[in-house]
Amino acid sequence: MQLNDKIRSGQFVVLGEFEPPKGIDFGGFLKNADLVKGRLDAVVVPEMANGVLKASSLGGCAFLQSHGTETVLQICHRDRNRLALQADILAASALGISNVMAVPGDDIRFGDHPQARAVNDLNLLDLLQLLKTLQEGKDMAGIELAGKPQFCTGSLLNTGASGGLLDMELDNLDQMIRLGVRFVITTPVFDIHRFQQFIKRINTLQVAVIPTILLLKSAGMARYIDRNMKHINIPPETIREIQKAPDKPKKCIQIAGELIRQLKALGMAGVMISTVGWEDKLPQVLSEAKL
Amino acid sequence: MIVAEKKPIEEIIEEIKDYKKILIAGCNECVTVCEAGGKKEVGVLASALRMYFINNGKKMEIDEVTLERQCDHEYLEEIRNQIGQYDAVVSLACGVGVQFMAEKYRRIPIYPGVNTSFMGVTEERGVWTERCQGCGQCILARTASICPISRCAKRLLNGPCGGSTNGKCEISKDLDCAWQLIIDRLKELNRLDDYEKLLPIKDWSTERAGGPRKVVREDVRL
Ligand code: SF4
Numbered sequence: 001m002q003l004n005d006k007i008r009s010g011q012f013v014v015l016g017e018f019e020p021p022k023g024i025d026f027g028g029f030l031k032n033a034d035l036v037k038g039r040l041d042a043v044v045v046p047e048m049a050n051g052v053l054k055a056s057s058l059g060g061c062a063f064l065q066s067h068g069t070e071t072v073l074q075i076c077h078r079d080r081n082r083l084a085l086q087a088d089i090l091a092a093s094a095l096g097i098s099n100v101m102a103v104p105g106d107d108i109r110f111g112d113h114p115q116a117r118a119v120n121d122l123n124l125l126d127l128l129q130l131l132k133t134l135q136e137g138k139d140m141a142g143i144e145l146a147g148k149p150q151f152c153t154g155s156l157l158n159t160g161a162s163g164g165l166l167d168m169e170l171d172n173l174d175q176m177i178r179l180g181v182r183f184v185i186t187t188p189v190f191d192i193h194r195f196q197q198f199i200k201r202i203n204t205l206q207v208a209v210i211p212t213i214l215l216l217k218s219a220g221m222a223r224y225i226d227r228n229m230k231h232i233n234i235p236p237e238t239i240r241e242i243q244k245a246p247d248k249p250k251k252c253i254q255i256a257g258e259l260i261r262q263l264k265a266l267g268m269a270g271v272m273i274s275t276v277g278w279e280d281k282l283p284q285v286l287s288e289a290k291l
Numbered sequence: 292m293i294v295a296e297k298k299p300i301e302e303i304i305e306e307i308k309d310y311k312k313i314l315i316a317g318c319n320e321c322v323t324v325c326e327a328g329g330k331k332e333v334g335v336l337a338s339a340l341r342m343y344f345i346n347n348g349k350k351m352e353i354d355e356v357t358l359e360r361q362c363d364h365e366y367l368e369e370i371r372n373q374i375g376q377y378d379a380v381v382s383l384a385c386g387v388g389v390q391f392m393a394e395k396y397r398r399i400p401i402y403p404g405v406n407t408s409f410m411g412v413t414e415e416r417g418v419w420t421e422r423c424q425g426c427g428q429c430i431l432a433r434t435a436s437i438c439p440i441s442r443c444a445k446r447l448l449n450g451p452c453g454g455s456t457n458g459k460c461e462i463s464k465d466l467d468c469a470w471q472l473i474i475d476r477l478k479e480l481n482r483l484d485d486y487e488k489l490l491p492i493k494d495w496s497t498e499r500a501g502g503p504r505k506v507v508r509e510d511v512r513l
């Protein structure tokens with residue numbers, strides 16, 4: 001069943017995130033996707049996450065689709081103007097990609113090409129409007145297209161927002177839904193209690209909220225994230241658990257699996273598992289989560 | 292200087308129509324030179340607005356002032372004692388001046404009366420053209436003092452594109468090809484050899500693309 005239908009029918013969807021390589025050797029990328037073939041509903045292919053050069057999301061998606069894996073394309077307004085965006089979106093649809101996710105992209109300054117000039121011709125809501133317009137059969141200039149693209153459209157949601165930022169995030173979400181967003185992938189979730197508080201404020205009948213499960217690698221990584229990533233909180237117990245565990249990778253896999261089970265029990269629409277470099281451990285995470 | 296253009300009066304009317312008393316504030320520097328926001332333009336705009344509101348049967352008090360500069364604390368302070376009596380200010384300075392005034396007088400709405408366009412020169416009376424985009428790493432030493440960032444449509448750094456025709460840019464017959472100008476001037480300076488030297492790929496991090504910019508000079512700070 002396609003991702004779109006699964007979301008519509010309210011079934012729990014399981015997504016995995018695989019970064020395309022920096023280079024042209026797609027062997028490992030394909031191998032990792034094949035390891036979990038049939039166990040994921042789709043693979044999310046990031047568009048140069050953290051502003052670090054990688055093969056494009058479009059390239060990665062087209063490659064995986066040609067090997068029989070459904071994908072979610074990330075479309076990012078950081079590096080492309082409205083012409084390039086439209087061109088790639090049309091190409092993606094023609095290549096059989098049916099899920100897209102609009103993302104703003106991390107700032108170029110923090111990536112590995114800080115000298116580059118960011119484009120940001122459109123912002124995130126403009127980009128969603130653009131996706132809607134194209135699906136209505138017109139381009140941004142109002143000119144009719146030969147065939148309409150059809151997508152299951154998604155975007156991002158910052159569950160770590162609080163105070164005024166949270167109100168803004170929720171306003172934004174309303175606008176996104178109006179512009180046709182059917183699913184949102186959240187920032188990594190570690191603290192189920194906090195997440196529950198957050199999710200109370202969202203009408204999950206209107207939009208499928210898909211939390212990100214980030215596979216930790218060590219207590220050090222967890223501490224670093226907790227301290228330095230503004231919108232991600234990792235409970236101290238989690239960090240202590242990893243610290244104390246004799247087999248740390250195994251513990252990290254257990255933590256991810258347990259979080260997934262809890263989120264499923266809460267009735268979330270699905271999860272997006274991000275393994276950042278430990279893609280070969282994804283099958284174990286899925287088993288741990290009983291998926 | 293900073294070059295600006297007057298905003299259409301309808302746009303200004305739309306912003307201020309609900310007030311009763313406004314101040315129109317000009318600036319004696321850049322916008323005076325480009326004839327968009329100096330004392331003269333303040334007077335013209337004020338008269339036109341008074342006329343409009345009288346004709347439309349609306350009472351509107353309009354005062355005029357022109358400061359030496361609006362991008363300087365010192366001159367903005369000069370209106371501190373009067374500004375409180377106005378419902379709003381229409382500033383005819385560039386966007387810098389409008390913002391600096393708003394930062395100083397936080398309770399009073401400050402509206403822009405011009406569209407700030409670019410950093411440029413008066414080529415001839417009534418004609419202003421762009422010369423600099425503030426890229427933060429000036430390369431004029433290598434381009435015969437002609438800036439390809441602001442004057443080449445594609446911001447090319449190593450010679451013209453294929454669209455350069457008879458010294459004109461492919462986007463408009465009215466626009467000189469910056470690279471033709473550079474080559475001509477290198478010839479005049481007998482430095483055509485410089486043209487062969489490749490400029491490195493531009494680092495845009497010091498340009499606006501790298502985020503809002505700031506200059507801090509420890510040696511001159513108080
Ligand atoms: S406020 Fe703007 S127009 Fe006036 S002097 Fe300063 S930079 Fe020039």
Ligand code: SF4
Nearest residue numbers: 423424426429430438
């Ligand atoms: S090279 Fe940069 S700083 Fe120099 S004139 Fe051109 S835009 Fe201005």
